[in-house]
Amino acid sequence: MTVSSLGVAAPALAQAPQAAVEEADTIIVTGTRARDRTVLDSPVPVDVLSSAALTQAGSSGEVAQALQNLTPSFNFPRQSNSGAGDTVRAAQLRGLSPDQTLVLVNGKRYHTTATPNLDTKVGRGTAPVDFNTLPLNAIGRIEILRDGAGAQYGSDAIAGVINIQLDRVKDGGSIGVTYGLNVTKPGVIGEQIEDGQTALVEGKFGTTLANGGFISVGGDYLFQQGTNRAGFDQGGNFLTNGSYSDPRNFPFFGQRLFKVGDPRVEGGHLWFNSELPLGDATFYAFGIGHTRKAIGANFFRWPVIVDGNGNDYLPPNLPDGLNGFRPKSNIRNSDLSLTAGVKGEAGGWALDGSLSFGSNWLTYRLTDSINYSLGSQSPNAFLLSKARSNQFLVNLDANREFDVGMAGPMTVAFGAEYRRHSWKSTAGDPASYAVGPLADPASLGLQPGAQAGPGLTPDDARSLNRDVVGGYVDLSLEPVQTLFLNVAGRVEHYNDAGTSVAGKGAARWEFAPGFAVRGSVSNSFKAPALAQLGASSTSLTFGAGGQLRRVSTLPVDSAAARALGAKPLDPEKSFNLSGGLTANAGGFRLSVDAFRILIDNRITLSERFDLSGLTPAQRTALGLGTFDAINFFTNAVDLKTEGYEIVAGYAFEFEGKWDLSAAYSYAKNSIRRVAPPPPQLAANGISGGLIGLEERNTLTTAAPRNKLILGVNWSNDRWSSSWRGTRYGGITRQFDFGGGFTPRQDFGAEWQVDGEVAVKILPALSLAVGVNNLFDNYPAPSIDDINGAGNLAYDILSPIGINGRYLYAKARFDF
Template sequence: MKKIFLLTILAMLGFRGLNYAQDKTLTGKVKDAKDGAVLPGASVVAKGTSIGTVTNSSGEFTLKVPVSVSVLTVSFIGYASKDVPVSTGFLNVSLDVASNQLEEVVISTGSRNSKRTMTDTPLPLDILSAADLKSTGQTSFDKALQYRVPSFNTVNTPVNDATSLLDPYEIRNMGPSRTLILINGKRKNTSALMYIQTSPGRGESGADISAIPQQAIKRVEILRDGASAQYGSDAIAGVMNIILKDKFDYGSATLTMGITAKGDGKHIGFSVNNGSNFEKGYINYTIDFSRTTLANRPGKVSADAEADASLGFGAPLAQVKSFLALKPDAGNVNGQPENTAAKFLINGGYSVGEKAELYYTAAYVYKRVNSFANYRTPYWRPTDNGLLTPAGQTYLGYVPTFQGDLNDYTATIGVKSESNGWKTDLSFTTGGNKQLYTVSNSVNRSLGKGSPTYFKPGGYEFSHNVGNIDVSKQVNDKLSLSFGSEFRAETFTVFVGDTSSYVGSGADSFPGTTPNNAGTNTRFNFGGYVDLGYDITDKFLVNGTLRSEHYSDFGDATVYKISSRYKFTDKVTLRGSYSTGFRAPLLHQIYQQQAQASFVPGQGIQTKGVVNNVSPQAFALGVPKLTPEKSTNFTVGLGLNPTKNLSVTFDYYNIKVKDRIVLGSEIEGTEAGNTALDNILTSNGIVAVSFFANALNTTTSGLDFVVSQKNVELGMGKLGINLAGNYTFENKYTSINNPKLIADADKSIFDRTQDALLFSSRPKYKVILGFDYLIKGININLNNTLFGKTRFHQNGLDANTDTEFTPAVVSDLAISIPFSSKTTFTFNVNNVLNVLPKWDFIDLKTGVKTRYDANNNVPSAKYYEQYNLITFNGRYSRVTYDGSQFSQLGTIFNASLNIKF
């Protein structure tokens, strides 16, 4: 495969090289006109052609052009483009800052109309370049954000079936469904997957951002503020706008390889970004292939706990010890699953008049993930009915496999035009996410020897079609106006499994979807907004937005937002906003109903049920139909620019959500056994039931801060220092809304385990300290990420005990070496010091923390039972079943070779 990659790159280079015969070579350097700082990544293009390059880390470039070329066009984000006459010798190019270009960076996310530079914006924004993401060394977009944005968190869970297809993420501890994802300013479709396991993000769904190829990204804009008034539902916590590469500067091919320090989790990836400029437009495309192999991190299993009837299986100790002698980890496979992905993306534009452009974007992703369920030991499942063990061999149990096949697509076509100062953007977007599952090496025990060993248990699909029209005008020097509307139609489908996957006890590990739980549901909504921006003075800006929405399934919602900023001087800016917001219940949350096999501490794997919000069972329980969440969001911030190379921002936020939708805790039957709840459980053959409800009122508040110092002279190079952090003051519920039937039975849909998953399982704080050192063209990047503590209360813990993951610093090193203007080699060591998650038991009465030692129970013997309950007798000893605040894989090495052509 490596030879194929190399030949492909050489072929591309050779093909392009045919066009450069009889060329001349130009060299030069690009700098900031004001402070002389070099500008790595600046675009240098022979005017009137598609021939170009970018400056290296020293701001220098080398470019072969036809002898007829007389002018170079030099450009860089945030600077005015410049035409430079070609002359003999070395070209020194100085670019001036262009505020209008910076304004365009902000307009697409920060406001629907008012154009403001980063210093002037009334809203907190993070803007990350492609280089920022690449320097993390992470192989997926979501993990790169984890180590760049303090308020952004994502988590790997050790084993959670379909959750392995995409990890839950969130901004400001608000869950994945409260951050709106945009691509080039257009709404990205939600994933078909809803997290229902005991993991962060439970009961929610978000867009699959891990599927977006990093090679296609130009920059990322993250608005850390409620934006329902601008964009509608799903923007309570903020908005992430992914801007794709557009006008073509150069082509590139990147080969990436990686491996963990333990020698597993091998990664190989190959991507090509290319395109072309032509007389009236451009096209830019990316192709990306990757494969990551299994990284296994099981724990050592306790024989005594396995043999214990209350903790394990009540099997003879001798039998358990005999098996564990062969498989000390009880055959379990958990950590990072095998992942194969193919990604295709195209972005283009075409001039259709003097002031009009047709634009289009399309992306398709295929992903396959192979993971494993818990190993079925011979004392857990005494037989496989001879279906999985070859004849003549001793039966040693079996490990069911779980395969997820994901297809995700999105496409937009639109027209932007301008007439008499009125700017109009008319677009249509379609998108969808489909996931189908396969279980193999398993059996349906109720079918005996007639059971298959391969099952298709069903899957899910979500799709939407979105139409937008946005109109704006700068009425005069002080007043700007914009308005627009959006129509969206959504469809959610649950696919039925094959009969053998659900009949009787169902496929062991992942029962299939029954026909009565499958089906398709749809809805539509229509919304409109108006946005006004007014400069009261040169220093004082006020912006207001009003939005109204109508949904076909629950009715209307009206929200608003007011934001402002005041510049005391060019060095001190005060900003703030207040908004109301809403989030419509997902179709998944309204209609998904299923039986699910889950780990129950002390009881092994049990089948539980999720009844949908409109089902007869939910009606019998007195569960009201879901309504939108309502929110208020207040932010106030301070921006400081003490010197030209130093900038500081502080932003306080306070988010209150009323009628927050949650997937409640598993409710078991009563001791009397004669209630409607008991009848529901008995008739469905499940031990507990969960459902969605507008169950909580919550408050989340915190502080974001960013300190950036650049151009520090150090030796023969220049050092940049970046300090960014997030600290959570409050993240809690203020009240629980229990249905009367549940409350009368002295039960609650929100228990301490759900409380932990929703609130305390995310870091209390996170701080990123980064150093960028540039010397003789070599760029050295050292990032240190401090993950604050997280706390869990797992099922099985006594009322006086919690578990807490201790704070830890993860250090990442990246060294980028330009071999030439066209070839760059980058070496990354992620988690240099091999820092692994560590957790303690906490006695809530005394505050004493105890680190349990599985190999020596003294002096922690009092936690013996609880340790085994929450780790499934040691299977998940490193992170527990719920995961931790950072990766469990330890040190990872990655290397990449990028060749421009």
Template sequence: MKKYFLLLFLIVSVASFAQQRTITGTVTESENGGTLPGVNVSIKNTRQGTITDAEGRFSLNLVKGEQLVFSFIGFAAQEIKITAENSYNVVLQPASHTLGEVQVVGSRNANRTKLDSPVPVDVIDLKPLLESAPQVSITQLLQYVSPSFHSVNGSNAGDAGSALNLSQLRGLGVDQLLVLVNGKRRHKSSNINWGGLGNGATGYDLNSIPTAAIQRVEILRDGAAAQYGSDAIAGVINIVLNKTTEELTLSSTASTRRRGDGTTTRTNANYGFALGKTGGYLNTTAEFATQAIALLPGNDDAALYLGPIYGGGANTRNYDAIYTKEIDEKILSDRGIDRHYFDRRGGGSNKAKDALLFFNAAIPLRQNAEIYAFGGISHRNSQFTAVYRLPGWTERNNAFLYPDGFLPAMENIISDKSLAIGIKGKIRNWDVDISNVYGRNNFGNVITNSLNASLGLKTPTTFDAGSYNASQNTGSIDISRYFDKALKGINVAFGAQYRVESYQIVAGEEASYSKADLRTVYGLDTTGTGIVYTTKEGQIGLNGLSPGSQIHAGFRPENAVNVNRSILAGYADVEANITQKWLVSGALRLENFSGLGNVTTYKIASKYSIADWLGIRGSHNTGFRAPDLAQYYYTETSTSFQQGRAIDQVTASNQSAATRALGIPTLTPEKSKGYTLGITSQPFRNFEFTADAYLVDVNNRVGNTGNFSATDVNLPLEVRSLFVQTGTTQAKFFYNSFSTRTKGLEVTGSYRTPFRKGALTLLFGANFVKNDVTSVNTPKGLEAYRYIIFNDGEKARVTSNIPGRKVNLQGSFKVGKLTYMVRGIYFGSVTTASALNATFPKPDYFFQKLSPIWVVDASVAYSFTKSLQGVIGVNNAFNQLGDYSDKKLSALNNPSIIGIQNGSAGIQPFVRITARL
């Protein structure tokens, strides 16, 4: 270990003291003369560089080089010749490309910008959003600024999925996008989600990265599997981390909802310092967030339970002549409680605490090489509370333990770790980047304030329901070179990648899954010689009491798995400027998955500049997504509610005997073809406009089947045995059940101009998308179950649960010490499909169309000093909630807000204080 410390000391020492000349200066902006912190200052054709501090100052040691390069988001890059002078004061002009900063995602050409890219890319600077926007998590920040990005509160999913806010691009699945950090593949969450956006899918937990650690977010709105590999069917999100130095930024935000519930706080600190004097840096971030329990959105009586509370059989019937509402009201009065005692506590948001640490670092080794590292750790405690188990639900409650029933809670303990280490530099004019990235996500499940009804009075009230985890280790080598004298410039890139993925389920304690009333059924038979003997005919539950911990049963020992797979990939990528106006690019990738074989994907794209202010671009790509290990091996038992009735369901592993016996095959990769065609335009200074049409066909998408019923006597013995063992009455399975076509149009625009001694910035974005199911894959022999293999609920999830129209309008005006921001987000209509039963051959569903809504945010920021700023504002200023659930869906509850369009809980004022020291 001492040797490693000595080596690190020598590296830093060489980088620190090998310089002979120091160049200093200040960078300001032309419009108001204000200093610009965070400007990239580098020496051209070297890896030397630094960033201006809070006062716009920089200091840089010079070894060699002739040109200084200054670049900053929103401003035109500027080059200055290095002379004998050691001090340089630079004034940057606003860029004609407001968002024309250098991008990483979508191109391996280091000089590619957003506007000259042959495919659509959004580049989102987080700094102004973190200063003025009401939202504090990365998913919600992007939801309100990017029209193609969609994410809603995880409570719409339920159970463990409620702890996550999953993300979508272009209306496709949460598992059909790829997330990178600093251009390197990020690992997914280990959780399989139910309901919400990601039914039966794993997704990315973007909120495990602190917002204060992020400099910008790049969203590639085009299929990119040939460039980056599996999952990139819908596009790629690249999170670029902060590398500022010599500045401490402290920020704290608090907000609350209309009824004083759901209070959120987020406090963070970001500090960076230089490592040596040649551009090395270490940027660190610490963040802590809290989320109070939230009531269901809507009026004060939203979701109030109207049915029987204390009467026997209240889970299966309404009041009758024997058991009346008056009896309930008298019992409530005698016990000193009212019906609000039985309200759901979740539904708007979970109770949660988050603690996050992240870092981003680099140390130059010499002129053209550096070691870099980044990563972090996050820990989240999230509590989901489900539907209240009423005292009259005799098969689920024990009145001796809970005379007034109980509200079970799922405590999810989530830890996330990641570390990337690499070295990059030039070898004979080739840029070489060698890296290794490791990530791991752990998901623990503890059930509290619950019981296992089948255990009677012996039941615990807190259960360890088991856990699951997933990890990913990716080693890569990427090589590229720009040939400026070939044609009008050609960039060549190629590389290889080796990735190992693992998935593990750990069984819970026995009480969390057991069905204590199971008894073996014996029969009698006779041998050929007349001897009578007993036979085991299977098992049966005697008393009908619900097994396992309520809300979520634990993982059984037979559910435990520990599996892994390896992926080897190689790619080649070429971008050629055929002429000054015509760019052509192409990529080819070959991947080999252990157990799945080889997959080849390709991509071609082109952009032609018709005039200086107008260009046309288009692309074609093929893609694929290998099913996640969790989708092969995950199994669980939980409770859903159909017309107010509690139904225990089991999700069977795709590799289980029950799945094979039913005739459902093992999962195969999803495959896609995608097309885009669009224009880019800059008709006048400081204004840009893009419009891109797209079409994506995805074949053999993985989803969940509908629910097979325990009352179906035609199901195989293995499936019927599964019902008995788990105490469930419905079962669903993973399967490549359907194919889709997605068509859409995306439009973006921005304009920045001086206005009345200030600066006005206007942003516009819109996405119009339509999803259709093009075919359903019914396994041979299961034709009679075609409406269960792919049911109306799953069809609605992939076609109509996502707003088909989303429009973002935002304006900000900065004058003196004040910054004003106002924006409106339009979320189009959606249609939900709610299961009413598991009737064979076609279950019944209730469809409800939800009206479009506008959500308006506003804020005012005031800079008390150059170092201290305060912000007050409001999210959803006009308290737009959306439609209430239809009374036909459940006559036993008051209607509540459905809220799947934007996840809004209504008006939410906020306050923020930020200090830069």
């Protein structure tokens, strides 16, 4: 048989394409515990994305890419030269922090990544869910609740909830193949490039079990070559600046030395979903396993450097001799989630109890690198660190409807949950962080630690645990046929962060047939992630004159951070207010929602504090002798987010089936309060506040405030076609390199056009071809002050990316 949700298909390929948001009468399970509520019946905004729409929009097999293309309030920027951030990409909902969106799988809390994004821009400092651990071909549909929901689901649900429903294939299955590549001509480079070759093979199968049960299994394998949009080095403009002045470096001037783009990725998923009714109960289990290896790039290193005495120096044991070297980040990311439970009825109550386990572990290695301070004894490959995050969850939910003599029953739901979180980081190889003999100022004063590292030291390794106990009550009532009311409350206690209380009230009133107003008021919370409490990292950034600066993120409880005024992190707290209008008449559907979100104690990284004003003795006393700047996590900011969202569609028939859609989102972030800098900073000769230009940019203007998606879907019995035009609002990139050098660039709005055409050539065989970024658009080139001496030609913040046009073809066989 033909399976309705297919791993590599267009919108059911030659079958009728589904709109990005399913029909208004689709029953939802997110945002309300009342039964039989539909998309437009909901008192809060919920988007329902079909498997067919997701697979067409996710041409590379990424769940978050599909959400980026279909949902105006969702942002999924790419990263480059950012270590683990190249492969663990952060995603935003409503312009808020990536870790302020709760992700569920089959209604159960999904675990987060083991590594915080310390070197990224959007989502910097967060430890969110890694969407790449979720297989696209496992998804039956996705429900996106765009509203605060801490009272219903617990911590993290400040921006909303993304509930991923796994596919329920009960008979037959499918196999599919996708191949694609970038065919593009970047203006800065001036020649056609073909790279990013991607091959994706996937399949799934399902069969029925006794008593109407089922088991579905599937998997995929992805191989993706990297991309490179680096510009031409302009080091010849800095012949008198440090290492640029040595003639042995001159042959590299004007060459493309860096690698800026997507990493090389290889990996896959295995998954299953099952149910088995036995008597009055139904046993269920589902799970996802994933592993991938990503090889990303770091900045190019010249063969001849300048030692601590200002002299030119050619280190021994360079990875590629006089050709210079570009360290490679080798990141192995593995993930496992398993859930088993039982549901049924007892005494009129619908009961659901389950056990869940989720784990993510990451190993970070470097190749083609060197520890200068070890001289000829330095290896060229290093283990930098390992990190692992575990989540164990036990929960019980109860739900019952009571006839109270009104238009509809009163729904009473309550539940309890226990969570156990653990996080552990492991030190790297001694050579990755060693301060070798050549680091001594009396010798050559060379930089210690692996280049593009250094590794995590045993002193900075951490092992943290947390226990959470919570409970909730959720009541719904329909006093008259046109009015629906909902209230909920939740209490959660953290053994390390105290007790948090959340509440919510929501209502919907249908004032005329097909037309309704709705609104909600709530508060939510988010506890600091264990990865944020224990994180430590060192990276390199460009500073004035194209020079590299060594920046360290200190654990908030480290001696150095405490000496500079760092404080223990408190939970974030939010207040959400939203209201809107819905309409559904004659094939036309519309929803308009406005929102206002206040967030107190926002957890973010502090500004990078410039250490150039400290004497060597002061740096050594603080344990910061080898760093140019440092930062640490803080609760220094209160934020306000205001905006609105419009989703509209119209379906009709004319020479086939048509579905026209338009969706728009606007969200403006602003800073309400910034805590004063701790006096310890000034006492140690460090000027500036906890939040400066760069962090203000990260929090308020680094992501587009608005996004418009226009879609056209058409199909007949054999052919189908889907086209989408997306306009992303402008963004800003702001740097503060120290010494008063604060370059800024504003990027204007950008359009991207994507399309796909599919045909069913046999009853069981379908083909499709498509294009992303049809017109090969690129963001404006980066200005000289921020392009790293010409090497970083395009800013990776651009929401349309920097890879240019992408072409692909798909084939699918159903059985």
